[in-house]
Amino acid sequence: MRSVIRGRALLVNSALAVLLAGGVGFAYVSLGDDEATASATTRTTTVMRGDLTTSVAASGSVESATKRALTFAGSGTVTRIHVKVGATVKKGQKLAELDRTEAQEQLDAARAELAVAADGDTSTAQGYASYVQAKNAVSAAQRALDGTVLYAPFAGTVTAVNGDVGDAASGSSGASGSAGSSGSSASSGSSGSSGSSSSGFIELADPAKVQVTGSFTESDATKLKVGQAATVTFAALPGVTAQGKVAAIDSTPTTENNVVTFAVTIVLDAKPAQVRIGQTAAATVTVSKADDALYVPNAAVMSAGGQSTVTVLENGRPVVKSVTVGIVGSSGTEITSGLSEGEQVRITVATGTSGTGSGAQTQRGGFGGGGMVPGGGGRGTGGGR
Known part of the structure; x- marks a missing residue:
């Protein structure tokens, strides 16, 4: 009887071992498939030509451009x-x-002394000096009276x-x-x-004359110059914008929480009727511009070892080409050499994490579209044609 029970137990254990091994194998295959599929997706876009701009942005508040503390x-x-x-x-x-009594008395006394000095002998050096001194005293007393x-x-x-x-x-x-x-x-x-x-x-x-003072990061501040054009928007007024220019850039930075910023003053060309002093505003300053430039979406440009490359489709096959880039906006990168208008460019975007990726290359920006659209965060805009 014991031998029969032992035989059945051995059979059951063997079956469990087979099932367990199969499960482990299935799990291994499944994990392997995930590793293989968690790579990237690709799409194509066209090398286009248009105007491209790069800008930097910061927030601040609306204040009067003409203000005085009067005494x-x-x-x-x-x-x-x-x-x-x-x-x-x-x-x-x-x-x-102010009470003018004392100031008026001082003026009257100064005038009396001037009259005495004028009646004296002003032909001598001492007499003339006394006259000039009395005359200056009258002027000072008059200013003191006016200053009340x-x-x-x-x-x-x-x-x-x-x-x-x-x-x-x-x-x-x-x-x-x-x-x-x-x-x-x-x-x-x-x-x-x-x-x-x-x-x-x-x-x-x-x-009627307002300005916005924003705190720009030190890297952005190095790109700013007095006279650069700026666009200002207002948090409480959606759709309301104003144009202005950079009027001043502080030479002394401010450091807070280990972040270095520079205060930049932007004077508005005209104040929108709805805008009030003290409102929150955001200023976007155009720091560079390329007219009629050749460009591709930022995601199409890869950088490694100081070199920039773009993958181009030639006869349906991907070919990596070295390119020279110009200004870089939030959604477009200028190509100064290496590509021609109309070429098809491949964009590769990661869709998951892969344990085998080396991370040796980085992309510029995010997932770019075929045409240029206003860049978020005030970093750059472009317009395709």
Whole structure:
């Protein structure tokens, strides 16, 4: 009886061993098939001719291109403030005043001393020097009196009032005047009231002239130059765009989280009616352009060892050709030599991972189409013909 049971057990174990071996073999074959099929797909496109551009982009905010922090040229106690935040003012309009009593007294005294000096003997060197000194004192006192009134140097909107009636305001010795319509002067500086040491007593901006300051990466900033054309879009206003130019590039970078950026100011040619100061904007700057260029989609160009190649179909067979490339956009690469217009180019795109790939070659860009379309991320555009 035991021998019969042992025989049956041996038979069952043998059958299980065969099934297990078959399963392992099937799994091995299946895995092998996956390795073989997870390679790439190919398609063809035509070498075309058209205009090609390369651009860089950064985000920022809309701000006034004309803004001033205004301070009194004279000193005294604030007696009147004629405007509030948000007020629209005209050039030369009176904004605020100081107590003029002390400044007027100093002017009267200076004029009296000038009269005495003028009646004296100005034919001598000492007498003439006293006269000139008294005359200069009158001019200084007059400027101090004029400086007790703050005028708008240009038409704009009041963005801040950094003080109240009764505050003591001290003038900025380095402030420069800007004539208003009444003939008096308006000055600007970095301080002007006891309530604010880092801004003017009144801050004024022209909302009609706006700019966008964006932070460009150091690699992108090296491609920028003053005067380059830019296109600006606005996050809150889909479909609204504005044209502008690069006006300034900071020479000192900013480093945050180990990322180096440079601030670039772009002045808009005209402000769209819907745009407001403070809105988020994105600026795309055209850094290079090739007119009537020969180009292929980025994915058609392979790079290895400093050499660029393109696979061309000749008589239905793929032939690898060395090419010289020009500017590279997000969806197109200029070919300056090595190809002719109309040639059929093969594009190979990976469809999965393969354990046997060496990764020795890299493609430029992503899966390119036959024609040029606006590139995403503000990196480049092209138009085929």
